[in-house]
Amino acid sequence: MLSIDRNSFFWKYLSEGQRGLIEGGLYLLNDVKAHPDANISDYSYLVFPFAKAYEGFLKKLFLDLGFIPQHVYEGDHFRIGKALNPHLEKFLRHESIYDKIVHRTGGKMLADELWNVWKRGRNLVFHYFPHNFRALSLVEAEEIINEILTVMQKAVSECRVESVLRR
Template identity: 55%
Template sequence: MSTLIDIKNEAWWQTLDESQRELLQESLLLLVREERLKTNWHDYAFVVFPAAKAYEGFLKKLFLDLGFISQQQYEGDRFRIGRALNPSLEAELRWESIYDRLTDRRGGDELPEYLWQTWKRSRNLLFHWFPWHKNAISLTEARGRIEMIIEAMRAANLAFFATSDPIMLTPEEQLPAASKMQNGNSMTPEKEDE
């Protein structure tokens, strides 16, 4: 797992808003603390929760930036990521499927599926209680979920905003390492000298 210092040096980190960065830092600090204390909690979901919350904010902003949701949906409390990102959405609701739009935009479902699995495993199943399955996780599993969230944000940012992190793109898709941020969250490559 990347250290917090390493992550702060990655281009995608700068595209997060301050509250998302704080939430990720909180999860990483909780993880380090629990690994040092060696407590034996039944469930370490509390370590993942801040990162999962940051991931929710990240996805909403991603969907807004890609034009998949409106500013009103972004700011409102009715938009449901789990419904919009679910690849098994019922036929009569497919018109609102962000999963399908992401698949169309990327020309395949590898990244949308990874974003969905990250949401499902690191947020949705983790923070709901079911009588038949409590979904408690170990500290090692908590570390894996945090890593999954970070990787999903890194990969989505790279795939849609052309940062210089070489994750999930073919060599033909990768841009030159020199990228710079313009206009807040918009990433564009610098022109190469001829």
């Protein structure tokens, strides 16, 4: 059973919309567990609200850390997958949030986790490839949800967001 401390800085840091997505996602997860006989072939839908909250969280985090300006945060063209990609072409490295996270935290661990959770929790779940249809089991969906929530909390802590916002 997933639980989040509603009194934690992490929970308070999230926007109202992000908290709503997570609450809705937890409701869906609890509902499907209350109905174990449901004949569901793909539990990807359980990941969606968490993945959407993760995207919003990352944009807010990048704004608050000074990695992107307000107009980029509010715009329609910023691509997290591009900004977090550790394999970004050299001529695009000036746009790399990945590098900024490495610099801020003093290592690649968090940046790699943010990238890997982005790939697993969004790209691999929500893209459809006819030659590689990927359905998630309930266990897999729950693992991805846990990874999303865990890396979000870790990012708030390791990027020292609370101290940044106090300035």
